[in-house]
Amino acid sequence: MTDGAQAATHSGDVSQEVATHCPYCALQCGMTLRRTADRVEVLPRQFPTNRGGLCQKGWTAAELLDHPDRLTTPLVRDRPGAELRPASWPEALDRVVSGIRRIQAEHGRDAVAVFGGGGLTNEKAYTLGKFARVALGTRNIDYNGRFCMSSAAAAGIRAFGIDRGLPFPLADLGTADTLLLVGANVAETMPPLVRYLIEQRERGGTLIVIDPRATATARQATLHLQPTPGTDLAVANALLHIALAEGWVDKHYVDARTSGFEQVRRVAASYWPARVEQLSGVPVADLEAAARALGTAGRTIILTARGAEQHAKGVDTVTAFINLALALGLPGRPGSGYGCLTGQGNGQGGREHGQKADQLPGYRRIDDPAARAHVAGVWGVRPEELPGPGISAYELLTALGTPDGPKALLVFGSNPVVSAPRANRVESRLRDLDLLVVADFVRSETAAIADVVLPTAQWAEEDGTMTNLEGRVLRRRALRPPPPGVRTDLAVLAELADRLGTGSDVEPAGGGSTARVGSAGTGTGPRFPADPRVVFEELRRASAGGVADYAGISWERIDAEDGVFWPCPTEDGAGTARLFADGFPTPDGRARFLPVEHRAAAEEVCPDYPVYLTTGRVLAQYQSGAQTRRIAPLHRAAPGAFLELHPDLAARLGVLDGDEVLVTSRRGEMRAPARLTGTIRPDTVFAPFHWAGQARINSVTSDALDPVSRMPEFKVCAVRVEKA
Numbered sequence: 153m154t155d156g157a158q159a160a161t162h163s164g165d166v167s168q169e170v171a172t173h174c175p176y177c178a179l180q181c182g183m184t185l186r187r188t189a190d191r192v193e194v195l196p197r198q199f200p201t202n203r204g205g206l207c208q209k210g211w212t213a214a215e216l217l218d219h220p221d222r223l224t225t226p227l228v229r230d231r232p233g234a235e236l237r238p239a240s241w242p243e244a245l246d247r248v249v250s251g252i253r254r255i256q257a258e259h260g261r262d263a264v265a266v267f268g269g270g271g272l273t274n275e276k277a278y279t280l281g282k283f284a285r286v287a288l289g290t291r292n293i294d295y296n297g298r299f300c301m302s303s304a305a306a307a308g309i310r311a312f313g314i315d316r317g318l319p320f321p322l323a324d325l326g327t328a329d330t331l332l333l334v335g336a337n338v339a340e341t342m343p344p345l346v347r348y349l350i351e352q353r354e355r356g357g358t359l360i361v362i363d364p365r366a367t368a369t370a371r372q373a374t375l376h377l378q379p380t381p382g383t384d385l386a387v388a389n390a391l392l393h394i395a396l397a398e399g400w401v402d403k404h405y406v407d408a409r410t411s412g413f414e415q416v417r418r419v420a421a422s423y424w425p426a427r428v429e430q431l432s433g434v435p436v437a438d439l440e441a442a443a444r445a446l447g448t449a450g451r452t453i454i455l456t457a458r459g460a461e462q463h464a465k466g467v468d469t470v471t472a473f474i475n476l477a478l479a480l481g482l483p484g485r486p487g488s489g490y491g492c493l494t495g496q497g498n499g500q501g502g503r504e505h506g507q508k509a510d511q512l513p514g515y516r517r518i519d520d521p522a523a524r525a526h527v528a529g530v531w532g533v534r535p536e537e538l539p540g541p542g543i544s545a546y547e548l549l550t551a552l553g554t555p556d557g558p559k560a561l562l563v564f565g566s567n568p569v570v571s572a573p574r575a576n577r578v579e580s581r582l583r584d585l586d587l588l589v590v591a592d593f594v595r596s597e598t599a600a601i602a603d604v605v606l607p608t609a610q611w612a613e614e615d616g617t618m619t620n621l622e623g624r625v626l627r628r629r630a631l632r633p634p635p636p637g638v639r640t641d642l643a644v645l646a647e648l649a650d651r652l653g654t655g656s657d658v659e660p661a662g663g664g665s666t667a668r669v670g671s672a673g674t675g676t677g678p679r680f681p682a683d684p685r686v687v688f689e690e691l692r693r694a695s696a697g698g699v700a701d702y703a704g705i706s707w708e709r710i711d712a713e714d715g716v717f718w719p720c721p722t723e724d725g726a727g728t729a730r731l732f733a734d735g736f737p738t739p740d741g742r743a744r745f746l747p748v749e750h751r752a753a754a755e756e757v758c759p760d761y762p763v764y765l766t767t768g769r770v771l772a773q774y775q776s777g778a779q780t781r782r783i784a785p786l787h788r789a790a791p792g793a794f795l796e797l798h799p800d801l802a803a804r805l806g807v808l809d810g811d812e813v814l815v816t817s818r819r820g821e822m823r824a825p826a827r828l829t830g831t832i833r834p835d836t837v838f839a840p841f842h843w844a845g846q847a848r849i850n851s852v853t854s855d856a857l858d859p860v861s862r863m864p865e866f867k868v869c870a871v872r873v874e875k876a
Contacts, residue, residue, distance in 0.1 A: 170631045171197055173618060174210040175271070175611035176774050178317070178494035179342045180620035181206050185214060185612055185631045192217055192612065192631065200714055201322050201620065207343035208772055208786065215783045216610065221594050223607035224637045236605060241639070247604050248562075249651045251587035252288070255559045261289040261539070265548055265558035268295035268507040269565025270496030271775075273616030273628060274702075275687040276641045277498065278513055278694070279680065280564055281506025286531055287649040287680070291539035292558050294509040296566045298545035299573075301499050302861035303466030304456060304492035310467070310746055311474045312483070312731075313738035314699055315503075315515070316623040316718075317494040319483070319731035326351030327487050329449035332360045332442070334384060334473060335459015335867070336493050339368035340771040346372075358445045362387060363459060364766055365796070365838055366831035375441055381764045381836055381868035382753035383432035384460045388472035389750065390428035391443045392420040392479055400447025402481030409484070409735075412745035416475050419747040431750060433833070451487035452480060458495060458768070462866040464856040468748035475745050483743060484732030494621040496775070501619030504700040505691060509542035513691060514698020523698070530694045532679065544862030546855060550577060553584025560587035564608075564641055569597040570776035570844050573864040574855040576820045591644055596778040597844045608641050609634040616684045617710065622729075624715040625705050642682045649680040696721070699737065753868045754856030757835070761817060761870035763801070764836040767849050777842035793824040793847035796838040797873065802828050805873060812876040815839065817869055820851035823876055837873055841866075 174181045182199025183206060185192055192214040196204040216222075226244035227236040239247075255263050266284040268277060277295075284293035305315040312319075325331060325348040338345045349359060349372060361373040362384060370376045379387055395401055396417060406413050425436040446452055454477045460469050470492070477483055477490035494500050505513040516523035524535040543551065549572055551557030561582070572578040582588055583601055590602040599605045613634040618626050634640065639647075649655040655678055681687050685707060696703035704720040705727070717727035735741040757764060772789035774780045781787060795813050797805075807813055809828040814821055815837070823846045824839060832838055839849040854869035 168631065169195075170629045172612065172629045172631070173626055174206065175213055176209050176497055177342055178497055178499050178621040179344060180497060180618055180626055181210055181344055183210060183213075187631050201622070201624075202344040203347065205344040205347060208789065209774055209780060212783050212785050214612065215785075216594075216779055217612055219594070219782055221782055222635070223593055223595060223605065224635050225607060227605040229603045236600075236602075244604050244606060245647060245651060248587070248589050248648060251560060251603075252652065255586055256288075259559055262292050263558050264288050264290050264560045264562070265292035265552070266290070267545070267548070267561055267563045267566055267568065268293070268502070270295060270297035270300055270499040270502040272498060272502055272507075272565045272641070273614075273618060273684065274498065274501040274505055274625070274691060275616045275684040276564070277502045277507045278505040278691045279642055279645050279687055281511075281513070282531060283645045283649060283680065285538050286533060287652050287654040289537075289539060291509070291542040292548055293507060293542055294545040294548050295502065295507045296545060296568065296571060297496060297499055297503050297508070298862060299462070299571065299864060299866070300458065300495045301461070301492070301503060303461035303463070303858055303863045304470050305503060306467045306861040307470035307474060308492070311471065311478070311744050312736050314731065314736075316731060317500050317621040318491040318623065320489050320491065320622075321729050322348065322622050324487055324489075325349070325453060327355070328352055328357055328451045328453040330358045330360065330445045330452045332362070332446060332452075332454045333369065334362045334454070334456045335461070336361075336455060336457035337363065337367040337369045337768060338493065339372065341495070341769050342493070343771065358449070360442050360445060364833050364836050371831075375438065375445065377434045377438050377442060378833060379432040379434050380833070381766045382463060383750065385465060385469040385472045385748060386423060386428045386431045386750035387434055387439070388469070388476055389420050389423035389748075390425055390439050391446065392416075392472075392476045393423045394425065394440055394443035395447045395476070395479060396420060398443070398447060400443070401479045405481030406479060409742055410478050410745055411740065411742045412747075413479070415747045416479075416745040419749060423750075446476070447480060452482055453488060454482065454490045455493055457493040459867055461492075462863060463868065464754045464854075464858050464865040465751055466858045466863045467860040471746050471748045475748070478743055478745060489732070498618045500621060500623060501617070501625070504619065505695065509544055509548070512694075514695030514702070515700040516698045526697065527694055530690065544857070546573060546857060546864050547862065550581055550855075552581040554581075559585060561585055561589070563588070563590045563598060563602075565591075567596040567598045567776035567778050569601065570778070570848060570850065571841070573850055573853040573866055574819045575848055575850040577855070591641055592778075593638070594778055594782065596776065606644055607638045608644065609638055613638075614640045614642075614684065617688060617707070619718070620715075623717050625702065625710060625718060626715045627707060627710045640682065642684060642687060646678060646680040646682040650678070655680055754865050755818070755854055755868075755870045757870045761872050763871050763873055765815065765817070765852060765869050765871040766836060766838050766867050767841045767853060768838065770840045770842065773840065773842035775842070777844070781842065790842075793822070793840060793843040793849065794827040795824045795873070796827045796829055796832055798832050798834040798836075799828050799830060800834045801837070801873075802826060805875060807873075807875050814874050814876040815849070815852055816872045816874075817852040817854075819853070819855070822847060822849050822852050837871065
């Protein structure tokens with residue numbers, strides 16, 4: 153029986169229960185899974201983040217475990233154009249390894265690339281980065297978190313010297329006198345979080361929401377600012393302008409704990425409210441009311457999410473809200489601060505341990521000689537053997553199959569055919585590859601075009617750890633083993649490494665003193681263990697001394713403490729639930745103001761494309777929909793894509809509610825039924841991104857990239873809408 157599981161009696165049947173976490177968003181709600189002879193059911197569990205609550209996705213999460221679409225045997229394609237057919241594991245792995253060897257022999261090590269996911273456990277994200285750099289020797293690895301959290305991460309590092317979504321516990325939200333949500337629709341994306349909004353309102357708090365749509369979250373707000381898509385940065389600078397004019401800036405905090413304020417003050421001076429009303433459409437009175445609520449509250453929290461971040465200026469937009477938070481003296485103050493709402497289940501941990509193009513475990517930079525030496529010592533290789541930085545996710549995907557780009561791609565935990573911007577181009581690049589390998593538990597749209605598909609375990613069939621949006625490291629526990637014919641991702645990577653001749657442990661090059669890779673630190677174990685507990689122990693050593701230091705975190709501590717916050721450098725020291733109380737992890741200990749100017753979206757409306765498009769999620773679906781579209785209750789709740797548009801726009805177009813409409817941009821088109829609503833701006837339309845085929849809105853979205861984070865501009869582009 154798995155650690156944490158227990159026998160129970162239910163209706164006369166012997167059952168098994170295990171305490172674990174929901175497989176979906178970064179809230180990582182606690183749940184109990186119960187297994188009886190004929191089914192697996194989800195039960196509530198008291199956990200600090202969700203306190204027993206779950207959303208519809210969480211309650212139905214177990215339905216995918218035994219779904220008819222479940223993959224239980226490898227699939228291979230004998231030639232281009234042929235159908236995928238069942239194959240044995242030896243045949244499938246031979247096909248993968250022979251393809252890798254042939255391609256690297258002909259084109260070099262970087263000709264094989266790896267694409268990971270923000271839903272992978274810490275152990276899998278860590279091993280995937282290690283596999284790419286040690287087993288494959290390639291610099292070309294990135295992951296779909298580049299599409300989710302990268303702008304907030306880059307802004308946090310610039311300002312604070314660290315990237316952790318929430319630098320304080322989630323429960324602080326309920327205690328805030330004023331809470332500002334920027335581009336966050338938590339009522340649909342993280343429903344259990346709404347309890348904190350209710351607590352905040354019942355205490356008499358003010359909730360401000362900035363969103364072009366009157367979402368389910370915005371409708372709960374005390375004040376809703378509804379800007380033109382792509383103008384959040386101007387709004388943030390206007391709020392700072394008003395705070396300066398009214399004397400709400402905490403001058404003592406600014407002088408004692410920050411640097412660079414004077415330059416930011418000069419920039420903010422040019423964002424007077426009347427000017428920003430012209431830029432954003434937000435009335436002066438609303439800007440002033442929002443600034444007053446923020447500047448005069450005792451406890452104030454500012455949170456950003458994808459609506460602010462998925463722009464070609466996303467880093468600067470987040471920076472503008474961080475500037476506002478610093479000017480008000482919020483970060484490090486009890487019950488106040490700035491934070492980011494991480495989206496994917498392990499969006500935080502997934503970017504800390506090496507599957508990003510420029511990072512090594514512990515949130516170390518791959519171009520830092522000291523970081524390379526430390527991690528190389530743990531991995532038993534020479535620092536110079538580690539590849540350098542790779543290219544970002546979208547740049548990697550669009551380089552595939554080109555003369556100078558990778559010729560093979562291994563995909564774990566992602567479905568870029570649906571989730572990538574300008575998806576027509578990405579799908580074409582994937583089809584151009586000599587070898588596409590996808591590890592998944594269902595036949596996603598990306599798996600459907602692969603040359604080899606490897607069936608892997610689901611969340612309830614393997615142990616591991618996740619790191620939620622608070623920086624709390626959690627234990628995911630297995631209820632049952634994978635079905636016959638299915639392997640875990642760690643087992644797949646271990647077998648591939650062994651077949652590539654890099655699976656054996658060796659002495660650290662140059663006689664390094666760092667503990668070796670073996671399970672007991674003796675050098676006797678495999679270089680790529682399949683046991684997640686062994687991998688986590690190695691991850692602890694690799695992260696030790698890094699920004700995201702897990703050295704003091706053990707599975708036993710996680711079990712005993714309901715999760716442990718990083719950084720946690722020692723086993724006898726407490727985890728760090730609240731950051732910045734005594735300073736910032738910057739060279740001088742001060743947070744940094746950075747001046748940022750509003751600039752237009754990469755693609756503005758014009759006579760040919762006169763409407764703004766923005767995208768997002770709906771309550772019953774998740775990410776690319778590969779999982780949730782297969783769950784019957786979720787499909788009934790949200791059976792297909794739609795285009796949300798204002799009745800005034802619909803009248804001009806001659807469109808009625810339910811009519812099929814065609815949405816066209818410079819990159820592609822999408823078809824879906826019209827959904828008329830007065831909750832959106834008349835110059836803007838909205839579509840969810842969970843569907844494929846003709847309903848794939850990412851065929852339309854912009855691939856303009858932020859110059860710092862390389863985040864694509866999902867949240868705004870110019871389109872033409874017409875009745876189909």
